[in-house]
Amino acid sequence: DTGVSQDPRHKITKRGQNVTFRCDPISEHNRLYWYRQTLGQGPEFLTYFQNEAQLEKSRLLSDRFSAERPKGSFSTLEIQRTEQGDSAMYLCASSLAGSYGYTFGSGTRLTVV
């Protein structure tokens, strides 16, 4: 297992377009977290899954954001009708439920122009 992978690494999109990011966690990890990190800030929690169930969503996650984790493996984060304020790094992390050990991916940097 090569760790947590995120795809794409970079995405440039025009305002109003939809984008989808993918995260492949460590295969044994049943928890998967999404965070957003804007320039000069610390990451902010967006949502997390345990297996295929989405257990918590931040109030930061507007209706334009949706996340899925079908079959409890990889996860996708979709942003509809992107806005310039969505420009950020989107980080994915995985862990075992009950553990405080997290493995992060390298992130997807989204630029909305």
Next chain:
Amino acid sequence: AQTVTQSQPEMSVQEAETVTLSCTYDTSESDYYLFWYKQPPSRQMILVIRQEAYKQQNATENRFSVNFQKAAKSFSLKISDSQLGDAAMYFCAYSAGNNRKLIWGLGTSLAVNP
């Protein structure tokens, strides 16, 4: 609500010297973990060190150690014998509860001067 505060946006240290990064947090929980993560320009978050709140002994990992003051809700990171590769953003983070989500500070940018 839990919060994490890092009051030093930027720090610098001479190679081989020691530097301390500050972090304070606020929580009403008694059982929690605290972390220091490093984020180099390559972007991936790397765990530097973590501390369990119920352990009084300060965590140490090679050149990295923490000063955990639970009553003061303070969690500082000391880097000894600083190396050029230590240059990065350092984030303090907190986690507790069933969801184990991380709550982050704003980060401290550390420069290491040769």
